[in-house]
Amino acid sequence: MRFAHITLGKAGSQWVKDVLTDPELFALQNLRFSYPSKGGTYGMPEFAAEADGVFAGPIYEVRYEDWRRYRADTDRCIVVLRDPRDSIVSWAFSVAYSHVTEEHVRIIRPALLQLDLRGKLEVAMYTFWESSIAQRSWAGRAQTRDELVVRYEELIAGELATFRSILAFFGWQAPEATLATVVRRLSFATRSGRERGEKQEFSHYRNGMAGDWRNYFDRDLGERFEGACPGLVRALGYERADDWWMGLPVRVDALDAGAPQAQDERVALLERQVVVLKELVRIAPVPLAGPQPPPR
16 A cells, blocks of 8 residues: 655645654654655656555645556545645745745746735746646545545644544554644644744745735736636635635735845845744754655
């Protein structure tokens, strides 16, 4: 039997992986951990090549059809989805300010820093649009013996209960006290030093709340996103109708704030580095589970 964690960027992918592969919990499962080097249609062939007894993930942007094509009869997967509008906002702030400086981030970050917030969100929308087909393919999927679709919003509303349901679906065993300890140790509050909703724009643990997109989407952005991904938020269950954008404010002042000047950019980057260093100091005592991929 093999286990997969399928998701999209900015849907708590590293958080879920960290909990499920925490040494205190993962050692009880007698499994190997594998982090696929590729996502999308390329990630599933990597998973399919693994021997039994592996947990692989996160595997990004996998379509339902590709999962069904490459899975073996005994394989199981969890799929974590998130309101795409929150994913877009999270991506914009993360890549502009807090994501580790990988090669692909170094390409886009200087350009993002020259844009106002509206421009950052527009770039994030375009990036999401390219992967929206994968998320749409999982919309409305019921739980089966092989697949469990979990919402990011469910995870943050009831961390312990939702992770308990994931372990039960996989058939993994762990004492309740062990699971509770791991979930608490890797929670937003422990890692960030803040409660959910206490926002820090330069932190990779920025906000930890669902629905934050409403603070950033005006009617124009909402209409254009709906036009690019028609019916998606309704299909995923986040809206009841496709004209949801009509209820948004005509103007959100923060969107049109001027792009940062060079000095402001340097200050922002220094503040971001201080936040990251503080987080590293905070979580340094926590044991890491195998090779740690960069946060998404």
